[in-house]
Amino acid sequence: MTQKPEPAFALIDCNSFYASCERVFRPDLKRTPIVVLSNNDGCVIARSADAKPYVKMAEPYFQVRERLRKHGILAFSSNYALYGEMSERVMTTIEGMVPRLEVYSIDEAFADLSGMTCNLEQLGRQVRARVKQWTGIPVGVGIAGTKTLAKLANHAAKTWQAQTGGVVDLRGRTAREWVLKHCDVGEVWGVGRRMKAHLEPLGIRTAWDLANADARALRGQFSVVIEKTVRELAGTSCLELDEVEPPRQEICCSRMFGERLTQLAPIREAVASYTYRAAEKLRSQGSLCKKMRIAIRTGLFNPDEAKYAKGVVVELPYPTDDVRVMTKAACEALEQLYRPGFRYSKAEILLMDLRQRGEYTDDLFAITQPAATERLMGLLDEINAKWGRGTVRTASVPLEPDWGMRRELMSQSYTTRLDHLMRVR
DNA sequence: TCTGGGGTCCTAGGACCC
DNA sequence: TCTGGGGTCCTAGGACCC
DSSP states (O other), X not given: OOOOOOOOEEEEEETTHXXXXXXXXXXXXXXXXXXXXXXXXXXXXXEOTTTTTTOXXXXXXXXXXXXXXXXXXXXXXXXXXXXXXXXXXXXXXXXXXXXXXXXXXXXXXXXXXXXOOSOHHHHHHHHHHHHHHHHOOOEEEEEESSHHHHHHHHHHHHHTHHHHTTEEEOOSHHHHHHHHHHSBGGGSTTOOHHHHHHHGGGTOOBHHHXXXXXXXXXXXXXXXXXXXXXXXXXXXXXXXXXXXXXOOSOEEEEEEXXXXXXXXXXXXXXXXXXXXXXXXXXXXXXXXXXXXXEEEEEOSSOTTSOOOEEEEEEEEEEEEOOHHHHHHHHHHHHHHHOOTTOOEEEEEEEEEEEEETTOOOSOTTOOOOOHHHHHHHHHHHHHHHHHOTTSSOOTTSOSSOTTOOOOTTOOOOTTTOGGGOOOOO
């Protein structure tokens, strides 16, 4: 009889991922601190290690611009084509070295190392070295018996980078206790700002306190989520590796405009464009949607600005992925929502009630999407895959809208555009 | 002037049924 | 004035993640 091996997970996480991507193609910036901005150059969403002391996460760019200049910190607009491509390179490299990998986000992945007989810490160091050599991206590795502990191990590897060399194994009791005692409870995966505030009065301040708390009692007081966190910290694995990504249950496309919009016509263009993009995502996972939510709003922060925010859910005639049906519904909904006299800053399209083809059998005589539509949408995606996104699009979607995103500090698309390739003299 | 864009899961409470 | 006891399903909202 074979015994189930002790579970072992690794969490591999890219250091300052977006900033690192920018640096790979700009070796001249090796010693220049850099930050990367959110869409519309709104706020800071990534900082290289040498920029961290001077600027906080999520600080608005217009407020820190002067400070950045003073310390010689360079800002970049976000270049998602570049980051997406670099992420794939990193993940592919890791996949070649571990038995099973769950890509958890653009810059991190869990590996299941259960049953591996080699020295896992050494394996971690090999992963780090190879990813660095093959892609130029530095990563940290945390190893432990549960996902939550692996996350914490990774955090420790980053916090004590010099002492650990970027790899921490918490399977041994001594190391585990030390790290748990030296980590604030807020650093634990699954404990956010609110939960931290709730735990504080209970005398739970460190990860160690939480690991030794009464899991059942916390479940009663809060929810099953925190119970699992406590058990995971105490060493009982409750969260499995999710290798295959299930199709999304909701698809969202929401974006600030590059400038405030007051007229209906340009907002309609934006709504059509976001719907177009959402429908693309929908088809790429092979789903159909039956409901959409359309919402618009003004800015939130400026106290002198009149505020307005409203959304509406519309039901589609049948489960569909037809961009024409969806655009029509979205534009009609917008007519209901729009009130003149406001300065709008954002629109949002949410696709809901998603299902896979053939999954719904609620009514034998229900109307279904015509076969001709299926063929047309397939052709649309094929052409755009070959010639680039937006080659064929609905008439209401402009190619270069006036209200488009502000991205004034964008780097080249080194990996996805021939005319942006690096030149070597 | 200028403050991101996605997602997930859980729970409570209402509607409805027998 | 009195007015059951469940069960299920759905939705909205909260909390969290990167």
